[in-house]
Amino acid sequence: MLIVMKAHASEEQVQRVCQKIESLGLRAHAIPGAQRTAIGITGNQLEVETGTFDEMEGVQEVIRVSKPYKLVSRDLKEEDTVVRFPNSDATFGGDEIAVIAGPCAVESREQAFAAADRVARAGARFFRGGAYKPRTSPYTFQGLAEDGLKILAEVRDRFGLLIVTEAIDNESLELVEKYADVVQIGARNMQNFSLLKHAGRTRKPVLLKRGMSATLEEFLMAAEYIMSEGNYNVILCERGVRTFADHTRNTLDLSIVPAVQRLSHLPIIVDPSHGTGKRNKVTPLSRAAVAVGADGLIVEVHPDPDHALSDGNQSLYPEQFDDLMDEVRQIAKVLHRSIADRVADPGAHRARAVSLSAGPVTAR
Numbered sequence: 001m002l003i004v005m006k007a008h009a010s011e012e013q014v015q016r017v018c019q020k021i022e023s024l025g026l027r028a029h030a031i032p033g034a035q036r037t038a039i040g041i042t043g044n045q046l047e048v049e050t051g052t053f054d055e056m057e058g059v060q061e062v063i064r065v066s067k068p069y070k071l072v073s074r075d076l077k078e079e080d081t082v083v084r085f086p087n088s089d090a091t092f093g094g095d096e097i098a099v100i101a102g103p104c105a106v107e108s109r110e111q112a113f114a115a116a117d118r119v120a121r122a123g124a125r126f127f128r129g130g131a132y133k134p135r136t137s138p139y140t141f142q143g144l145a146e147d148g149l150k151i152l153a154e155v156r157d158r159f160g161l162l163i164v165t166e167a168i169d170n171e172s173l174e175l176v177e178k179y180a181d182v183v184q185i186g187a188r189n190m191q192n193f194s195l196l197k198h199a200g201r202t203r204k205p206v207l208l209k210r211g212m213s214a215t216l217e218e219f220l221m222a223a224e225y226i227m228s229e230g231n232y233n234v235i236l237c238e239r240g241v242r243t244f245a246d247h248t249r250n251t252l253d254l255s256i257v258p259a260v261q262r263l264s265h266l267p268i269i270v271d272p273s274h275g276t277g278k279r280n281k282v283t284p285l286s287r288a289a290v291a292v293g294a295d296g297l298i299v300e301v302h303p304d305p306d307h308a309l310s311d312g313n314q315s316l317y318p319e320q321f322d323d324l325m326d327e328v329r330q331i332a333k334v335l336h337r338s339i340a341d342r343v344a345d346p347g348a349h350r351a352r353a354v355s356l357s358a359g360p361v362t363a364r
């Protein structure tokens with residue numbers, strides 16, 4: 001159920017409705033919109049009489065939401081969610097298309113710094129790099145764990161890039177939350193409901209990747225898990241699904257971008273690296289992702305892909321990433337959006353760095 005408050009409802013009236021909801025053993029999610037506040041109700045038993053709220057002061061309308069997802073839905077919030085960061089003007093879901101770039105895994109300080117220098121110069125605002133790697137084989141590189149997170153924190157300080165890195169379980173989540181600006185939940189964990197709930201209790205935005213066989217509804221329900229715990233800063237990511245096609249690692253399902261945007265206010269970005277698994281397809285699919293209306297890209301870039309410890313085949317050489325950025329920048333313009341310009345000296349942009357302790361600003 002969803003309660004739409006009147007445009008001029010006071011903060012107190014909103015509070016009173018929330019208290020009433022909580023007194024029934026349910027959870028209230030007051031989401032301010034451009035025109036009015038809407039209050040989503042979640043909980044295990046949703047049998048509530050609409051009449052309970054109809055007559056309360058400041059209430060405009062009580063709506064039954066028939067879809068299984070409520071908080072992610074445009075029914076609750078009509079306008080797009082913009083995920084913001086303290087001390088930075090980078091966003092997800094705003095006019096600027098967000099670009100996250102960096103290696104699959106943090107392998108060493110030197111490797112991470114070399115990658116960061118190049119992607120920052122090319123105009124990326126966010127740096128990726130796994131410190132915990134969910135690998136298919138237990139015998140391949142598993143990541144540097146907390147040492148990797150410390151390197152990532154140094155990258156932020158040195159280059160002013162915001163850090164996106166994956167948590168693979170509840171234990172790593174605690175550390176990732178401490179060091180990163182965005183917590184990534186990988187495709188293999190999209191339905192790890194315990195991890196989703198814990199991520200919902202963190203104060204950092206969450207980048208949720210689509211499971212490799214997840215339907216649109218399952219994808220949105222996974223985001224609903226995070227939001228239902230009170231974290232409204234969720235960024236969705238299409239990264240390809242398993243199909244019979246064998247010319248790529250996965251089949252990048254770009255049609256999910258407009259499908260998500262129709263149903264949800266959350267930003268959605270595209271991962272053409274895992275989506276194709278092949279370096280020569282990353283730039284064409286990045287162009288397509290921007291053209292289809294994605295709010296961002298996450299791209300693997302390695303200073304020496306031929307010797308990468310993971311996903312070398314799909315990692316771009318830094319000069320390829322330079323070209324990719326120049327191309328998508330032009331495509332973005334057609335859609336009246338932008339992508340940050342090249343930066344001559346990324347070290348001079350330290351002011352953009354975010355302090356470790358700062359939390360995210362709530363979505364508008």
Ligand code: PEP
Binds near residue numbers: 185187209
């Ligand atoms: C990654 O981004 O490095 C990763 C493991 O991605 P996915 O979860 O989409 O496979």
Ligand code: MN
Binds near residue numbers: 104105274300310
């Ligand atoms: Mn990878």
